[in-house]
Amino acid sequence: MKLQQIVNRLQKLHPKEIDLSLDRILNLCKKLDNPQNKIKAISVVGTNGKYSTIQAMYAILKEAKINCNIYTSPHIKKINERFVFNNKELNDDELSILLEQVEKKNDNQPITFFEILTAAFFYKSAEYPDNINLIETGLFHRFDATNILNQNLASVVTSIGLDHLDWLPENEQTIEKIIFEKTSKLLNSNIIVAKQSSNETLKQIEKTIKDNNSNKLFFNKDYNYSDSENSFFYYEDVSGKIKLPKPNVNGQFQLENISTAITTLKVIKEINIDNEHIKNGVTKIESIGRLQEITEGKLKELVEENRLLVDGSHNPLGAKVLNDYLKSLNCNKHIILGMMANKDHQEYMSYFKEIASLTTIDIPNQPNSIGGNELKNKLIDLKNVQYKENIFEAIKSIPIKKNDLILITGSLYLAGEVLNLN
Numbered sequence: 115m116k117l118q119q120i121v122n123r124l125q126k127l128h129p130k131e132i133d134l135s136l137d138r139i140l141n142l143c144k145k146l147d148n149p150q151n152k153i154k155a156i157s158v159v160g161t162n163g164k165y166s167t168i169q170a171m172y173a174i175l176k177e178a179k180i181n182c183n184i185y186t187s188p189h190i191k192k193i194n195e196r197f198v199f200n201n202k203e204l205n206d207d208e209l210s211i212l213l214e215q216v217e218k219k220n221d222n223q224p225i226t227f228f229e230i231l232t233a234a235f236f237y238k239s240a241e242y243p244d245n246i247n248l249i250e251t252g253l254f255h256r257f258d259a260t261n262i263l264n265q266n267l268a269s270v271v272t273s274i275g276l277d278h279l280d281w282l283p284e285n286e287q288t289i290e291k292i293i294f295e296k297t298s299k300l301l302n303s304n305i306i307v308a309k310q311s312s313n314e315t316l317k318q319i320e321k322t323i324k325d326n327n328s329n330k331l332f333f334n335k336d337y338n339y340s341d342s343e344n345s346f347f348y349y350e351d352v353s354g355k356i357k358l359p360k361p362n363v364n365g366q367f368q369l370e371n372i373s374t375a376i377t378t379l380k381v382i383k384e385i386n387i388d389n390e391h392i393k394n395g396v397t398k399i400e401s402i403g404r405l406q407e408i409t410e411g412k413l414k415e416l417v418e419e420n421r422l423l424v425d426g427s428h429n430p431l432g433a434k435v436l437n438d439y440l441k442s443l444n445c446n447k448h449i450i451l452g453m454m455a456n457k458d459h460q461e462y463m464s465y466f467k468e469i470a471s472l473t474t475i476d477i478p479n480q481p482n483s484i485g486g487n488e489l490k491n492k493l494i495d496l497k498n499v500q501y502k503e504n505i506f507e508a509i510k511s512i513p514i515k516k517n518d519l520i521l522i523t524g525s526l527y528l529a530g531e532v533l534n535l536n
Contacts, residue, residue, distance in 0.1 A: 160272030174395030275431030426526035
């Protein structure tokens, strides 16, 4: 209760959810003695794959007995997920104390919710100067609150695509503008560029960072992976090839994220990992709401022996990689869909081919979501579309047969609600 009261206060400090500038967080961090200048950080920017890449690095670093602090957003089930220090998520009391300390220093000055959370993360991180900080950048990197570091160990550029266009002027809603915002202000250290959805996107990234003096590594050029039909895959870079067990997470895209994570950790001289750390780490990745299989709980009981997956993808790039995974499965696929109002709903669903049914639902506790019935009416060109008010009704209404799969997708907020309900 106390934590929620603090969160409610912090959310009222600024009239806007997002206000892209750095002045407010710089002023607050100055009052906090600039904690961002006292930490070792790996920054992760991009559109898709940031969380998964961070979780892969985290799993490997833990195997190497290296302590981490982690900052990700948004949270899926509870706000505590955003605050991991010394390999441990803060509990409610610890987080309440931290947020109250930063709130007091802020002295009721206007600041967005994300900015004051970011300042709180930096403030606590400074207590662990030897830890590796894995920091996910928010909406756009250039004016994102996380972009106040003077130096870092590396910048990871995950897959970049069209998303959050409503935060850009109408004449700037292009992939070129998004790439510029995300990569033009990367620090001079190491830059690792993950697999991109097209050569045009990759070339635009290369063009934007060409004057950056960082050591640069690119997927396919400097590192790669090859899949195997057996229970392993190969990672390869200039130092050779490593045979690795298949990870404990679903989807081909996860092999891409894991390969990028490995490359990042190997290139940083301050980090000492070996092949055994990598081999053990890739089988212990914790991934919430990203192609996560629900194996027990209230919702699982409704589908009995059938598979039930939840995935928070919400943009066309995410839909593409998600459909690639579905295509690899020899079964009927039923999708339950809930989305935020500002997303391109038709474009998102256009990537899903040969699905057996689609059920739209409302996302509870999200005033900025599109109603499930309205979403259904926007997708009338698809076959077998129905609307149900909630996730329980949706699952019970689907005529699943043996070996059928149900996938709940369209929003990280929906994924969080589903996991909490389960």
